[in-house]
Amino acid sequence: MNTLISLTSLLIFPAGLTLVVVGMLYEWVDRKLVARFQNRVGPRWFQPFADMLKLLAKEQITPGINNQILFFGLPIVAISGALTSALYVPLIGLPPAYSFPGDLVVTIYLLSLLTMCTGLAGWNTSSRFSLIGATRTLTQLFAYEAPFLLALLGPSLAAGSWQISMINTYAGNHWLIISQPVGFIVALIGLMGKLELPPFDAPEAETEIVAGALTEYSGRGLAMFKVGKSIELIVGITLVSAFYLGGVHGVLPFLAKTLGVLFLMTMLQSLLTRLRIDQTVGLWWRFGTILVLAQILFTILVKGGLL
């Protein structure tokens, strides 16, 4: 019985199929909103599903690559990392499927897995676009990862717990966006960096390096990376809303809060020009990290009763 529940939670709900569907719907909202902001019509609601079905049906080309196992294995690792991370977050406003003290750290690392896999995938091929793309992906990872982590650390310090469900409960009574506005902004922008959305899309800047690290991927492999990314989108948004926007308890607040965050992200995407990779790194280390560190220091002082 226990195994059955575990399997269901892994493969159907909340991770697995449900997550894939919700992730793709959110991807559609993202694409549609950006299109509307850019005065385009934008895709219909089933476009992300159609894209994925098309990719799954297509032949996967194996170009000049260094390691076959890595080439086929990386997309699987990437998507499983993203799927697993969903088990610890309050998806659709429901309590997380699994929860233990310290699951925040695990979730953050699982979320980074996708980026690492993308980087490795680029490195694994002999394509020059992929190599440059992989270098940029990993450079960017080092730029936003620390501030993003610190931005999620703020609420956990305030809640006094490393457990996502605990922080979510704590946040239900405290809108942390008010006490930690910097943390919210950094978390939001960090998430955009993580997802390589504009203006942080230098790793896949098509006018320079085609599709970046994933240039040589096609068919199933590409589909898995894409799905992994939509899942990461929804997991990331859920985390940010749960931590900063008064927690997510129930389906309606979940929808309202996550779509609100997504709306903000699409606005930023359409407003901003792509940053060069050196500008991205500069932005994160010169402003992002320092601001969020100051924020954390402030939180610690308040928490310790020193202020």
Added chain:
Amino acid sequence: MNIEHSLQKAEQILAPWNKETTHPESNRLDVSIAVNDLRPAVTALHKSHCGYLSAITGLDLGPESGQMEALYHFCCGAEITTLRIRLPRTNNATLPTIEDIIPPATFFERELHEMLGFKIAGAKSNERLFIPDDWPEDVYPLREDFSIEQAKPVEGRHADELPDEGVVGGNTFVIPIGPQHPALKEPGHFEFTVDGEIVTAASMRLGYAHRGIEKAAESRNWIQNLYLFERICGICSHTHAMAYSMGVEKLAQVEVPPRAQTIRELVAGLERIHSHLLWLGVAAHEAGFDTLFMYSWRDRETVMNLLEQLTGNRVNYSANVLGGVKCDVQPEQAKAIKEGLNYLETRVRHYLDVVTTDTMFLNRTRGIGTISYEEAEEFGLLGPTARASGLLRDVRVEAPYAAYAYFPISGVIETNGDLEARCVVRLKELLVSCFALRTIIDNLPAGPLTVRMPRKIPAGETISRVEAPRGELFYYIKSNGGDHPARVHIRTPSLCNWVSVLEKAVGRQLADVPMLIAGMDPCFSCNDRLVTTRDHTGNRKTWSWKQLREYGIEYYKR
């Protein structure tokens, strides 16, 4: 008055080498010189700032006369000084190179060599620029006695040999951009050697869209050619047709009625708006600012619709006929155009605001690819690319044609020379265009649209220059008195502007390269391939692939 004065000055400068002087047209000076005097004559002209080298035209005078001619055209304002050199029509006709005096002459000299078989003594490279690699040796397509049977591909050679190597050495490798690449809308091939993110060498080859139009023109009659030339470029089709018909009309000594002249300027102005808005979108896309891209292309639809209303076509408007224009401006069209212009003007003002104040966009444009006034002059830049560096090269202002004398436009100049300045120049030009076009609509002269043109054009040769959206478009047209041209030579502005990309890419980040390419608004249909590069020390070289690669390997062994 001024023209006469400056032509006299040029004549005086050229006096020591002058063999024969003629004044074929009021603004032209033809000086025949001996081949050995070419370099001193060019140096003297160049040093005294008597114009810039606009084009080199090669002529084959036919097997009977046994001679070939090379014409070096120097333009300065409205005045054109041409140096003529006659050589025997053999495969050993040799001209000394002038690329060390005037760098952009390289492109013109290559064309002379490949198309007509002039040997260029002292040229740094003999790599093919226009014709494919599998073209047979000593077959020159623009010779009079060329036949297509001669052009059988040489076995064992590829039309387009691309190198297969990627890694040059150490951390350095070559990033190929094109012929098919998301950054390019038209086929071109660029190789950027990068060390990490920094570009250390740049090269390019073009020629994927070479269609042999100059040769084709010789077998079509005057009217057919109008439609052929209109199809050289999809964006500035009207300027090509206009330059050609103006030249033919000059040869036929036909005066085009003022209304037709004015409508030509009107269509050219609308075309400029369409071209610059298209460019703005492309530039924004290269920088990764897709919202601006979508908005400017949406607004471009307005002007496309106006052109369609006016001429019936959105792309190749076909507004010109020899001796006038085809389309008239009806009152309701005039109203629609004015409304459209009002809308576009507000939009352009908005975009001007965006490109000069949006911090993120400025991060990608301000101070990048800066070309100084001196460099612009040295590289022989044209059009908005030159004007962004403070060099006023605009045929509409310097030598008004069509109705530009009656409806003048003011030349727009920016002095910074970076990508931002190139955006600003183009957008400000649109404001100037909007203003001029409104004046035209309000004061359209009455009268007929066409005059009768003879079927055969009297013998003679003429030069017709028009300001295309990308810069000066140069047409040399020669008639033997028949119903088809003896030679038409076209020099498009993109060809002169390439230097600005390759010179400026080295040392920059890879991410800036697409912007630099877009910055000059390249038009691949208009020109062809070459290989040129510049190294760290600033020596300009024109290099073959293998040389470049070997250099790269050597450089990084040290």
